[in-house]
Amino acid sequence: QVQLVESGGGLVQAGGSLRLSCVASGRTFSSSAMGWFRQAPGNEREFVAGISRTYGTNYPDSVKGRFAVSRDNAKNTVYLQMNSLKPEDTAVYYCAATDRYILPVRISQYYYWGQGTQVTVSS
Numbered sequence: 001q002v003q004l005v006e007s008g009g010g011l012v013q014a015g016g017s018l019r020l021s022c023v024a025s026g027r028t029f030s031s032s033a034m035g036w037f038r039q040a041p042g043n044e045r046e047f048v049a050g051i052s053r054t055y056g057t058n059y060p061d062s063v064k065g066r067f068a069v070s071r072d073n074a075k076n077t078v079y080l081q082m083n084s085l086k087p088e089d090t091a092v093y094y095c096a097a098t099d100r101y102i103l104p105v106r107i108s109q110y111y112y113w114g115q116g117t118q119v120t121v122s123s
Contacts, residue, residue, distance in 0.1 A: 004095045004097060005023050006117040007023075012121055012122070013121070014086055014121055017084075019080065022114055024076045031053050031099055032053060032098060033050060035047065036078075038094065038119075040092075046060070050069065050103050051071050053102075060105075094114055
């Protein structure tokens with residue numbers, strides 16, 4: 001069993017930056033792919049970043065060049081650096097983990113989820 005705990009959310013002005021963290025419990029972190037998703041009110045949950053166990057990364061066009069995912073296996077932690085934030089980035093951000101896929105982008109491919117952290121970007 002893997003437990004994920006996100007932190008680092010908050011209120012920021014447009015153009016600002018935030019760094020989210022997700023700490024994982026369990027012994028399988030280094031062999032897991034990690035992902036970040038977000039869900040705004042009334043919207044479906046969407047993929048925003050992923051990092052494989054070999055440090056490959058993947059982003060959708062909506063955040064490419066602004067968001068950066070990284071991981072520190074020694075700390076069982078994955079990060080999401082978010083720069084040039086826009087009001088449309090406002091959402092609850094979730095961390096997710098899977099040991100079944102290399103660099104998945106679909107919700108169904110992730111087996112463990114955190115509770116989420118709120119990010120609000122004001123205009």
